[in-house]
Amino acid sequence: MKAPLNRFSVEPLARMTRRLADVAAGRAEPDLVITNARALSTYSERILPDREIWIAGGRIAALKPAGTYKGPNTYDARGLILAPGLVDPHLHIESSMVTACAYAEAALVNGTTTIVCDSHEIGNVLDSDGVAWMLEDARQAPLSIYLSVPSTVPATSPEIETAGGDLTPEKIAALFDAWPEAIGLGEKMDFVAVAEGDPRAHAILAAALERGRPVSGHIYGRDFVAPYAASGVTDTHEAVDAEIADDLLEAGLWIFLRGGPPSTPWHSLPKAIGTVTEYGAAWKRVCACTDDRDADDLLAYGLDWVVREAVRLGIPKPAAWAMGSLHPATRFGLDGEIGGLGGGRRADLVLLDDDLVPQATWYGGELVVEGRAPTPRLEAALARPYRYPEPAYRTVRLPEPLPALVPPLPAGPCTVNAIRTVLPGIELAHARLPLVPGADWAETLGAHDLCHVAVIERHGRNGNVAHGLLSAFGLKRGAVASSVGHDAHNIVVAGLSEADMRAAVEAVAAVQGGVCVVADGAVVARVALPVAGLISDRRVGAVAESVRALKAAWTQAGCAIPYMGFNLIPLAVIPQIRITDRGLVRVPEMRPLPLFEPA
Secondary structure, eight states, X not given: OOOOOSGGGSOOGGGTHHHHHHHHTTSSOOSEEEEEEEEEXXXXXXXXXXXXXXXXXXXXXXXXXXXXXXXXXXXXXXXXXXXXXXXXXEEOGGGGTSOHHHHHHHHHHTTEEEEEEOOHHHHHHHHHHHHHHHHHHHHHSSSEEEEEEOOOSSSSOTTTOOOSOOOOHHHHHHHHHXXXXXXXXXXXXXXXXXXXXXXXXXXXXXXXXXXXOOEEEOOOOGGGHHHHHXXXXXXXXXXXXXXXXXXXXXXXXXXXXXXXXXXXXXXXXXXXXXXXXXXXXOSTTEEEEOBOOOHHHHHHSOHHHHHHHHHXXXXXXXXXXXXXXXXXXXXXXXTTTXXXXXXXXXXXXXXXXXXXXXXXXXXTTEEEEETTEEOHHHHHHHTSOOOOOGGGGOOOBOOSSOOOSSOOOOSSOEEEEEXXXXXXXXXXXXXXXXXXXXXXXXXXXXXXXXXXXXXXXXXXXXXXXXXEEEESOOOOSSEEEEEEETTTTEEEEEESSHHHHHHHHHHHHHTTSEEEEEETTEEEEEEEOOBTTTBOSSOHHHHHHHHHHHHHHHHHTTOSSOHHHHTTTTOTTSSEEEEETTEEEEEXXXXXXXXXEEO
C-alpha cells in the first residue's frame, strides 16, 4: 500500500536541499520530468515556450529548456501550459457541504492545490472542538489546507444571537499555539465593534498580532475602512465595488476578488476589479478567491473559473493566474513553498489549455488528476476519509414541544417591520408595511407579497423562536428550511403556513441538519447535512447531485433568492435588516426591532 497522500507527503525543504541541488545540477536523476510545456511564470508574468520541469521528492528541482533531460520517467505536456497550482486565500469548507477530504477532489480537478479555510461555521456550532476536528480532517486530506483561525464566533454577541460556540481570545490564542497550520486570523466580521474599540474584538486581534499572524477582514461601508486598517486588518474579500476596493488598497489591505456564479450573492469581482481595470491600480496586492461554494458550484465554478473571469475582464493571463497562485501565497508568507515554478517549491502543478482550463494536476509531484478526472492514486486517497467524532453528529437540539412558528396578528392597526429580499441576496432591505386590522394571515400575506420567516435556536441553549415576515421572497407554496443559518447556524424557515413550516423544520431535524423544500406537508427535496448540521460525509459528486435536485425544487417553489442567499437571512453583520433567534435587528446599528409597531 502506498503512503498516505496529504500535505505531509512531501518532506520539508530543509531536509531536501542537497538532493534537489544534485538533481538540478545533473548529478542525480529526477523522479519525473514534465517536458514539451509552455511554462507560466508567475514571477515575471510571462508564458515561456519550450520548457520542462524536473521533479524530485515532490519538489521542483529546476525549470529547464525542453529536451535537456534524456532519461526515463517523462510526461509529455504536448505543448500545453504548465502552471503552479492555485492557492485559494479565503473560503469556508463547510459551505461546500462536504468534509475537507471530500473537498480535495473538486479542488484538485479544478487546479487548486492549496487553500486557506476559515472554519467559523463549525466553530459556531461546536466551538474549538469543531475547529480541531476539521483540522484533523484537513491533515488527512489530499490537499494542502491551512487555517485562518475563526475570529468572530459568535458573529455578533449573545445579546443579538445564540450560537453553539464561543471562541474567546484565550481559545483563539490556544488554537494558534497548538496548530502550526493556523497561519492567520479569519475574517473579523464584527467590523462595527472593531471600529468602535470593543475590548473583546481587539483582544482577539491582539492574539493574532502578538504572534505575528496576519488578520483577515470583512467590511461593509467606506466609513469603516480607516479604523479597520488602523486595527491591524490587512485583507478583505468583501470589496463590492471599485470605490471601496480602491480605498482598501490605499489603506494597506490586500484585496481578495471574490468570484462566484452570477446567480449567487458571491460574484463581486466584476465591480471590484475596476480598481485595476478602470482606476489603474497595480495588481500586485490583488488576489482571487471563492469564499462560499456549495457542492454543485464547487465543481463548476472553482478558483480556476474566477481566474478566467479576471482574464475576461481585462487582466492578462499570466497576471490573472498569479492573482490565484503567487499573490495569495505571498500574502500568507508561503511563496517560498508554493505559488510559482521556482526551484525548491512543492511540485503542485497544473497543466492548462489555452483558455486556462485545467487538464491535469500534480500534487507533491504525484499525478492526481488527468483528463479532468481523479487518477487511481487520488481515488485510493479519497477512499479513506476522516470520520468525525460522534458528538459532531448530534447538534440539532430543538425545544420540545416546538413553539409556534407563526405569531398572532395584532388586533389593531399596526406597521410591520418586514425583511425585503433583494437580488443577489447578500444585502436585505428594511420594508415598513401597514397592516389592516381584521384580516387573517392568508389575506395579509397575499396583500403584501409576504411569507412568514422564523429562526429557531438549535444548540439546546434556550429554545428561542423569533418571528418575522419576508417581502418579495416569491414563495408560491409550502415552506423551505435550513440548519445553515449563518453564522450562528440556527434553523431558519420560511413558509406560507404553520403546518408546512413545522414539517420543514421536522424534516431538517430528522437528519440532524440540512436544507429542504416542503409542499403540502411532504418533503420535495432535501440535502442531509448530519455533521454539525452543516456538512455531509459523502463524496462531493453525490452531494452535488442532491444539491442540484434541491435547487430545482427551490426554483419551482418560487423562491426569489437562491438558497445560499436564504441562509444569510440571520447573518446580523450585513445591512440592512436581519432576523436571529432573538428577533429582528437593524445593521450596522445593531439595534433590535419589534416585528409590529402601533400605527
